[in-house]
Amino acid sequence: MCGIAGWVNFSESLKSNSKIIKKMTDILERRGPDSEGIYESENVLLGHRRLIVVDPEGGEQPMIKIINGNKYVLVYNGELYNTEELRKSLLEEGYFFDSYSDTEVLLMSYIAWGVNCIKKFNGIFAFAIYDEEKEQVFLARDQMGVKPLFYSINNKNIIFASEIKAILANPMVKAQIDREGITELFALGPAVVPGKAIYKNILEIAPANCLLISKENIKVWEYWKVTLQENKETVEEAAEHVRLLLFDAIKRQLVGDVPICTFLSGGLDSSAISAIAAEEFRNRGKILNTYSIDYKDNEKYFKSSLFQPTSDKYWAFRVAEFIKSNHKNVVLNHKDLVLALKESTLARDLPGMADVDSSLLLFCKEIRKNFVVSLSGECADEIFGGYPWYTNEEMLNAKTFPWSRAVGMRKSILNEKIKKFNIEECAEYEYLKTLKEVPHFENEDKKNYRMKEMFYLNLKWFMVNLLNRKDRCSMYNSLEVRVPFADIRIVEYAFNLPAEIKLLHGREKGILRKALEGVLPEDVVYRKKSPYPKTHNPIYTEMVCKEMNKILSDNNSPILEIIDNKVVKEIVDTEGKSYTTPWFGQLMTGPQLIAYLIQLNIWMKEYNVNILI
Numbered sequence: 001m002c003g004i005a006g007w008v009n010f011s012e013s014l015k016s017n018s019k020i021i022k023k024m025t026d027i028l029e030r031r032g033p034d035s036e037g038i039y040e041s042e043n044v045l046l047g048h049r050r051l052i053v054v055d056p057e058g059g060e061q062p063m064i065k066i067i068n069g070n071k072y073v074l075v076y077n078g079e080l081y082n083t084e085e086l087r088k089s090l091l092e093e094g095y096f097f098d099s100y101s102d103t104e105v106l107l108m109s110y111i112a113w114g115v116n117c118i119k120k121f122n123g124i125f126a127f128a129i130y131d132e133e134k135e136q137v138f139l140a141r142d143q144m145g146v147k148p149l150f151y152s153i154n155n156k157n158i159i160f161a162s163e164i165k166a167i168l169a170n171p172m173v174k175a176q177i178d179r180e181g182i183t184e185l186f187a188l189g190p191a192v193v194p195g196k197a198i199y200k201n202i203l204e205i206a207p208a209n210c211l212l213i214s215k216e217n218i219k220v221w222e223y224w225k226v227t228l229q230e231n232k233e234t235v236e237e238a239a240e241h242v243r244l245l246l247f248d249a250i251k252r253q254l255v256g257d258v259p260i261c262t263f264l265s266g267g268l269d270s271s272a273i274s275a276i277a278a279e280e281f282r283n284r285g286k287i288l289n290t291y292s293i294d295y296k297d298n299e300k301y302f303k304s305s306l307f308q309p310t311s312d313k314y315w316a317f318r319v320a321e322f323i324k325s326n327h328k329n330v331v332l333n334h335k336d337l338v339l340a341l342k343e344s345t346l347a348r349d350l351p352g353m354a355d356v357d358s359s360l361l362l363f364c365k366e367i368r369k370n371f372v373v374s375l376s377g378e379c380a381d382e383i384f385g386g387y388p389w390y391t392n393e394e395m396l397n398a399k400t401f402p403w404s405r406a407v408g409m410r411k412s413i414l415n416e417k418i419k420k421f422n423i424e425e426c427a428e429y430e431y432l433k434t435l436k437e438v439p440h441f442e443n444e445d446k447k448n449y450r451m452k453e454m455f456y457l458n459l460k461w462f463m464v465n466l467l468n469r470k471d472r473c474s475m476y477n478s479l480e481v482r483v484p485f486a487d488i489r490i491v492e493y494a495f496n497l498p499a500e501i502k503l504l505h506g507r508e509k510g511i512l513r514k515a516l517e518g519v520l521p522e523d524v525v526y527r528k529k530s531p532y533p534k535t536h537n538p539i540y541t542e543m544v545c546k547e548m549n550k551i552l553s554d555n556n557s558p559i560l561e562i563i564d565n566k567v568v569k570e571i572v573d574t575e576g577k578s579y580t581t582p583w584f585g586q587l588m589t590g591p592q593l594i595a596y597l598i599q600l601n602i603w604m605k606e607y608n609v610n611i612l613i
Helices: 015-026 083-092 102-120 164-168 179-188 235-252 268-283 313-323 334-348 355-367 380-384 407-412 423-435 446-475 488-495 510-515 538-553 565-573 591-606
Strands: 002-008 035-040 044-050 063-067 070-080 123-131 136-141 150-154 157-161 176-178 209-214 218-222 260-263 289-295 326-332 373-375 480-482 610-612
Touching: 002 015, 002 070, 002 123, 015 035, 015 044, 015 164, 044 070, 044 123, 063 102, 070 102, 083 102, 102 123, 102 136, 102 209, 150 164, 157 164, 176 179, 179 407, 179 423, 235 268, 235 488, 235 510, 260 268, 268 313, 268 373, 268 380, 268 510, 289 313, 289 355, 313 326, 326 334, 326 355, 334 355, 334 446, 334 538, 334 591, 355 446, 355 591, 380 446, 380 488, 380 510, 407 423, 423 446, 446 480, 446 488, 538 565, 538 591, 565 591
Parallel strands: 176 610, 260 289, 260 373, 289 326, 373 480
Antiparallel strands: 002 044, 002 157, 035 044, 063 070, 070 123, 123 136, 136 209, 150 157, 209 218
16 A cells, blocks of 8 residues: 655646655655655656555556656555456557556556546555646545545645645645534544545545546546445345355455455454455465454453443454464553554544544554554445444434434533534534435335435445544554455445345344355354444543543643533543443443543644634
8 A cells, every 4th residue: 555645736837846745745654664756747746655565666656657659647545456357458458568566557547548447446546647648637536435535726736645644744735624624523523524624625535536637627526326226136146146245355355465464353244354365365375364452451341232242352262263363362551542542643634533543553553563464344334234223223213323313412512612603503414415315216115215325324424434544543554454345346236235135134234144154153153243342441441531631721732722621521520421422433432532532632732723713
């Protein structure tokens, strides 16, 4: 994986800005520690940091091709999983290659098919291609939003990068947040409106979107969306279809010239990936390495809940023994977990998911000591129905985002000035706006109609936030994490499965469980879903409360500009118990909410965020 940066202005010379594009590129060093490259022309500056995964010599960037006298320049972050099919098609059309890298295949695809090449890609990617003859720069992001890409427009200057911090390294862009940004932060955060980025004058290329910069204008469009396809398969046929797609996606993602491992929590999704990967490794005469995460003394304090019914540790070892992997359980201590709240905020350029982020960051740091690529089980819950809000009637039928149902409670922690902002209205507007995009069959029954809405909401909001978290926390450690369940073919197929098949026997991920019968032990296949593990140790609660009290007692703490000190103090004094509903998702309750507020203060302070209200 890599980091990209760029600056385009077709009206004025950018020749004097070499130091700035170098600075923007250097900011992304963690995404690509192995090499760097800069391309400079009169109107286009491009920067690239590379994490070598495939073809060390042949994948150098920026990659330049001159075909029939026309120059094309590519900077690219990602991995194509249908590289060989694309290469074959291009060879048949008379194109040739100097390497076996997917980077060259992507660039040649553009040369052959223009901007329509984007419709042919199966992978995770964010890239920019400068077409010198046409005087245009084409930017695009993968369908699910696994890889990030942000931009800012300042008069005729278009500045873009893999991460917001690189854009902020350009003196034309400031770390500012206005009334709209604050409203979205508290109505929806840590989720972000597709196409936005909270900061004033910084935008995101939304998943499945392209941006074309030319002398005349800037054009943005969506190149892919889920479409309706009638599915009349039997349960047995659907299970076999899911199995075939999943096996193929995982095998495609085991390519690379560097060591590869898998995350293994003991849950259905990571266990399936690990089992299939382990079998593939055995066929190659290798043994798979797997990793799980835990917290010091966590079993002493674990408490079962609706969202987290069982602890993972036993199950991770159970699966590791079954698939015969080399397994390592990474145990995190609570001091490091609190300290990493800062690093995880810097990784995301925004407050994120508290210690759910910081733990992942530390986990990836440990894995990176031995591996460059890992596979992980994200996205299965969103596309196959793994969350309680798919099966719990009250949550399913909530008239808002099911992972953020208590916007009124969010509002309660704000000071009187910020409380006047349209926070509840913002959440309702974005929710209803998204529902209008959902495709439906005519005469669709009530159950399937609502399920289509729920899957679409998860696809466009919840899943993207988790993918953002995964990318920033892993790439902060120069670790590439691949997510087989986000394969576009699996997403398209799963979206069109009838609810009674997808949730077979009334179980979350019912059809996925059936598809994995025989791949995993039955008790693993039918284990009740348990989400990403969090700490339950009271030492952690004590530490975040102490840190938050320090923030509240410091008159220079920037968070004091927006919160109600008295209300937050009560939350801290009760160790989060006075705030009764998760801030976001399933895990951000109690100490995790307090940790989120710590992240909010860190972000405002470290980025010197200027509040414009």
